[in-house]
Amino acid sequence: MAEIHLDHEVLNALQEVMEDEYPLLLDTFLCDSEERLRQLHKVDDPRQLVATAHSFKGSSSNMGAIRLAELCHQLEQRAQDSSLRGIEQLVGEIDGEFAIVRQLCEQERQRFHC
Amino acid sequence: MQSIEAPLCVLIAEDGTSDRMLLSSIVRRQGHEVLTASNGAEAVELFIQQRPHLVLMDAMMPVMDGFEAARQIKRLAGEALVPIIFLTSLTQSEALARCLEAGGDDFLAKPYSPVILAAKIKAMDRLRRLQETVLQQRDQITQHHDYLLNEQRVAKAVFDKVAHSGCLNAPNIRYLQSPYALFNGDLLLAAFTPTGDMHVLLGDFTGHGLPAAVGAMPLAEVFYGMTAKGYGLPETLREMNAKLKRILPVGMFCCATLLCLSFQRRAVEVWNGGMPDGYLHRLASGERVPLVAHHLPLGVLGAEAFDDRTEVFPMALGDRVFLLSDGVIDTCDANEQLFGVERLQQVFAANREPDLLFEEIQRALSEFGGDARDDVSMVEVSLLEARQLTPPALVYSDSGQSCPLDWSVSFEYRAATLKRFNPLPYLLQLLQEVHGLRAQSGALYSVLAELYSNALEHGVLGLDSSLKRDAQGFSRYYRERAVRLEALQEGFVRVHLQVEPQGAGGRLLIRVEDSGGGFDVGRVMARPVEGDRLSGRGVSLIRQLSQRASWSDDGRSVCVEFSWEPLA
Numbered sequence: 001m002a003e004i005h006l007d008h009e010v011l012n013a014l015q016e017v018m019e020d021e022y023p024l025l026l027d028t029f030l031c032d033s034e035e036r037l038r039q040l041h042k043v044d045d046p047r048q049l050v051a052t053a054h055s056f057k058g059s060s061s062n063m064g065a066i067r068l069a070e071l072c073h074q075l076e077q078r079a080q081d082s083s084l085r086g087i088e089q090l091v092g093e094i095d096g097e098f099a100i101v102r103q104l105c106e107q108e109r110q111r112f113h114c
Numbered sequence: 115m116q117s118i119e120a121p122l123c124v125l126i127a128e129d130g131t132s133d134r135m136l137l138s139s140i141v142r143r144q145g146h147e148v149l150t151a152s153n154g155a156e157a158v159e160l161f162i163q164q165r166p167h168l169v170l171m172d173a174m175m176p177v178m179d180g181f182e183a184a185r186q187i188k189r190l191a192g193e194a195l196v197p198i199i200f201l202t203s204l205t206q207s208e209a210l211a212r213c214l215e216a217g218g219d220d221f222l223a224k225p226y227s228p229v230i231l232a233a234k235i236k237a238m239d240r241l242r243r244l245q246e247t248v249l250q251q252r253d254q255i256t257q258h259h260d261y262l263l264n265e266q267r268v269a270k271a272v273f274d275k276v277a278h279s280g281c282l283n284a285p286n287i288r289y290l291q292s293p294y295a296l297f298n299g300d301l302l303l304a305a306f307t308p309t310g311d312m313h314v315l316l317g318d319f320t321g322h323g324l325p326a327a328v329g330a331m332p333l334a335e336v337f338y339g340m341t342a343k344g345y346g347l348p349e350t351l352r353e354m355n356a357k358l359k360r361i362l363p364v365g366m367f368c369c370a371t372l373l374c375l376s377f378q379r380r381a382v383e384v385w386n387g388g389m390p391d392g393y394l395h396r397l398a399s400g401e402r403v404p405l406v407a408h409h410l411p412l413g414v415l416g417a418e419a420f421d422d423r424t425e426v427f428p429m430a431l432g433d434r435v436f437l438l439s440d441g442v443i444d445t446c447d448a449n450e451q452l453f454g455v456e457r458l459q460q461v462f463a464a465n466r467e468p469d470l471l472f473e474e475i476q477r478a479l480s481e482f483g484g485d486a487r488d489d490v491s492m493v494e495v496s497l498l499e500a501r502q503l504t505p506p507a508l509v510y511s512d513s514g515q516s517c518p519l520d521w522s523v524s525f526e527y528r529a530a531t532l533k534r535f536n537p538l539p540y541l542l543q544l545l546q547e548v549h550g551l552r553a554q555s556g557a558l559y560s561v562l563a564e565l566y567s568n569a570l571e572h573g574v575l576g577l578d579s580s581l582k583r584d585a586q587g588f589s590r591y592y593r594e595r596a597v598r599l600e601a602l603q604e605g606f607v608r609v610h611l612q613v614e615p616q617g618a619g620g621r622l623l624i625r626v627e628d629s630g631g632g633f634d635v636g637r638v639m640a641r642p643v644e645g646d647r648l649s650g651r652g653v654s655l656i657r658q659l660s661q662r663a664s665w666s667d668d669g670r671s672v673c674v675e676f677s678w679e680p681l682a
Contacts, residue, residue: 010225017139017228025139029132051174058202058224059130 010064127157154178195245197238298489299326358413573628618680632668
């Protein structure tokens with residue numbers, strides 16, 4: 001089940017590409033994502049919402065956070081249709097999913113340090 | 115995953131920090147140098163400063179988005195190809211189309227695949243190099259073209275100096291030639307002979323460009339040199355043919371029409387080797403007599419096979435000879451149809467004002483739909499009164515200190531020589547040494563030429579000049595002349611020149627004798643001295659131009675005198 005949250009094959013590939021900078025990439029992703037989440041909560045302009053969800057979707061997919069990318073995609077679509085109905089619930093789901101991803105990332109970071 | 119190609123400088127514009135990091139690592143590991151920007155404005159700024167080879171561009175970025183940045187970078191790149199690969203998880207086709215419209219060359223979807231990215235960078239680099247090569251080659255071609263044009267300018271300037279030593283600006287010549295016709299192999303030359311005749315050559319070398327132009331120089335040299343020395347068409351033609359045959363590579367030759375327009379005798383002598391028909395336009399009848407090519411071009415045959423036979427046509431005042439290059443009749447329309455001789459003749463038929471003929475032909479060519487060719491050459495020479503033309507004064511380079519003043523010389527030219535040798539240039543050269551005669555050289559040379567041809571044609575060959583009273587007889591006369599000369603077994607022409615001082619001046623006596631049957635001097639002399647008849651022009655010409663002329667021995671011997679006053 002963990003693969004949906006953070007794909008290990010993707011992580012392995014990233015580790016190979018980034019070498020020593022792999023932990024830094026994980027940190028940066030988390031830091032970036034927190035900033036984006038903050039924006040998702042704050043923003044009420046649909047266009048800004050689309051842009052942020054889109055970027056968040058992109059970086060999540062790059063990190064192998066499949067479920068998170070999928071939720072961001074839904075958010076992007078919904079914001080695009082300018083129907084803000086159910087948005088809050090979706091952002092809540094993204095919060096929850098990110099909490100899981102963050103935990104997995106931190107575990108990964110620990111593992112790498114050992 | 116090292117790249118084998120030379121490393122590139124890759125600009126990555128991406129606002130997500132982790133994505134930017136990841137992409138930078140991937141690209142760097144592929145051996146390229148990386149520049150990073152976190153928005154479009156930074157990307158444009160970096161592009162201006164560092165001129166990266168390739169750009170990876172996120173579409174959605176703050177400050178300036180990827181579309182605008184792509185547009186600006188493409189504009190800044192100018193002709194060079196700076197490939198832009200859009201980084202996007204955009205999936206709607208409308209958004210992808212926007213990337214292309216902004217100048218994007220390709221896409222890379224998230225999540226990034228290093229393998230696909232490497233392949234795309236490689237493909238884009240190939241395109242980039244291709245464009246670079248194309249531009250380089252284009253610039254090289256431009257450079258070569260400029261170089262070639264410059265060479266042509268120089269060659270043309272040199273050649274113009276040579277060509278303009280002739281008399282193309284004489285009042286009886288109209289011509290139309292593109293300024294660079296020379297480099298299409300077209301050549302137009304005209305010069306006066308010492309006797310006041312005019313030689314005109316319209317030639318067309320095979321080929322184009324410099325190779326077609328180089329043959330023009332030696333040809334012009336022979337043309338001017340021999341015309342100035344008093345050689346006739348046959349000798350000049352033989353010399354031109356031999357020279358071209360010697361210097362031109364096989365397969366290169368020169369189609370040419372050569373004219374000798376004699377204003378005194380009112381006739382035109384024509385040799386056409388491989389050129390389109392020229393036309394003798396008789397004003398009185400409106401008839402246009404075609405001047406057909408009977409010969410191979412110059413530079414094809416060896417000396418022994420070369421045929422220098424010419425045709426002679428009588429002309430009346432105002433009659434015109436029109437020559438043209440094949441650029442006229444070979445002009446093509448959109449369907450590759452040739453303009454052709456028939457259409458040319460329709461223009462002739464419709465022509466009312468002879469002076470507008472060139473313009474009418476040009477209009478017909480452009481209405482025909484052919485692109486204006488730059489190898490269209492036309493020349494028209496009309497017969498004027500001899501006195502309406504002023505042959506340029508001959509230029510002498512000697513000081514006159516060694517001018518011979520008291521001498522005589524006699525020549526006897528016998529049958530075998532008469533057949534193939536023209537003694538006039540040599541005699542003229544002798545007489546040119548006598549400074550006192552130079553002021554009247556035109557008349558002197560005309561008279562000498564007339565005396566010689568009378569002695570040869572009426573005397574030795576026994577041709578009756580009354581044959582020449584109409585155009586048909588005129589042609590028959592010259593055909594007969596060629597036949598009889600060919601068959602000549604015996605006979606002679608003697609020329610005796612005597613120069614002696616007379617007070618401070620001097621005089622020249624010319625005596626010409628022939629082996630012919632003589633003629634009734636009294637009857638010929640009884641005719642009035644006037645010149646509109648085709649026949650008998652010779653005797654009246656001699657009487658007009660020399661100070662004293664007398665015939666003896668039943669017309670077999672003629673003596674002519676030229677005298678001069680002391681030189682100033």
